[in-house]
Amino acid sequence: MRSKDSYLKDVQLIKEILHEQEDRVLLRPWVFASWAVIIALATGASTYLRESAGWTGGMIAWRVWIAAILLGGVLETAGWLRYLRREEPVVLTAHHIKLLLSFVGVIVAACAVVSVLIGQGADISAVLPMLLAICMFILAVFTFKSLFAEAYALLFLGIFLAVVDVSPGTLYQIAGYGAAVVFAAAALHTRYVLKGRNE
Amino acid sequence: MSELYTRFDGVFFEKTRLSLLTLLFREEKLSFKALKSKLQLTDGAVYTHLEKLIQGGYVEKMKEAAGLSVQTVYGLTDFGRQEFVAYLDFVRSMILQGEKT
Numbered sequence A: 001m002r003s004k005d006s007y008l009k010d011v012q013l014i015k016e017i018l019h020e021q022e023d024r025v026l027l028r029p030w031v032f033a034s035w036a037v038i039i040a041l042a043t044g045a046s047t048y049l050r051e052s053a054g055w056t057g058g059m060i061a062w063r064v065w066i067a068a069i070l071l072g073g074v075l076e077t078a079g080w081l082r083y084l085r086r087e088e089p090v091v092l093t094a095h096h097i098k099l100l101l102s103f104v105g106v107i108v109a110a111c112a113v114v115s116v117l118i119g120q121g122a123d124i125s126a127v128l129p130m131l132l133a134i135c136m137f138i139l140a141v142f143t144f145k146s147l148f149a150e151a152y153a154l155l156f157l158g159i160f161l162a163v164v165d166v167s168p169g170t171l172y173q174i175a176g177y178g179a180a181v182v183f184a185a186a187a188l189h190t191r192y193v194l195k196g197r198n199e
Numbered sequence B: 001m002s003e004l005y006t007r008f009d010g011v012f013f014e015k016t017r018l019s020l021l022t023l024l025f026r027e028e029k030l031s032f033k034a035l036k037s038k039l040q041l042t043d044g045a046v047y048t049h050l051e052k053l054i055q056g057g058y059v060e061k062m063k064e065a066a067g068l069s070v071q072t073v074y075g076l077t078d079f080g081r082q083e084f085v086a087y088l089d090f091v092r093s094m095i096l097q098g099e100k101t
Helices: A004-022 A029-052 A057-087 A094-119 A127-142 A145-163 A168-196 B002-012 B015-027 B032-039 B043-055 B078-100
Strands: B029-031 B059-066 B069-076
Touching (some): A004 B015, A004 B032, A029 A168, A057 B032, A094 A127, A127 A145, A127 A168, B002 B078, B015 B029, B015 B032, B015 B043, B015 B069, B015 B078, B029 B032, B029 B059, B043 B059
Antiparallel strands (some): B029 B069
8 A cells, every 4th residue: 555645745746736737937038028128118219209309199109109019019929929839738728718708808898998088088198007907917817826916016007197196298107117117027027937947 | 445546556656647637637638748848758758658548548639729730639538537536535535544543
């Protein structure tokens, strides 16, 4: 017969495997770092262009932010493709399909709310960190749970900006640079988690 | 209890096979590469243990989209899932029995 210790080792092994599966790292630190740099540069460039070259909000949205989002999107897609190549996950399980349907719905609804707010002339500096927070919350569900820290940081940044009484220009810069700092923190956090697992 | 002991003996009392079954219990389906990378084993070790689990009726393989192509993926059979749960009950009873004695 086996000893009690060997059964305890089995339980420990099962717990470790389940924990690692629950807390897996999907995107590598460079993806978060790329977003941090892109958001910081776009915030800086748009502030400069509005103040020095007289660009309007519409020009900045189309020429700076759309370009920034496209560049970030391409880099993030590369990060996901590398993950697919590295792990070769089965993507169409019943569980994944349910999660994806739910999250696509949440993102589309959130984007619709933001576009309605923009249409009504609202200052979106407070809303965008919250939109980024929704994306981070969704990613945290799929990946390691301590990433919820960055998701909540973005949420609180948005709430803070919604209640604080400062000029629109300052609000815009706090939102942009604040989001960049949170993404940089996510990059360092992910690196720390990977290092802890010798990956 | 000894009947249960021999029933679980060949499959569950081996670390790699127990690890494979745990991963497949949690993940529904996994590709060969995913199993290999998660357990940090060689191709040969994963293949040998998977074949034993397939022969025992615990695991089945099928072709599905995984990563960027269609590949052979592995999942637990209904029997494998039932046996894994039964093994957890068995381990719990063994530990409790050990505590009483």
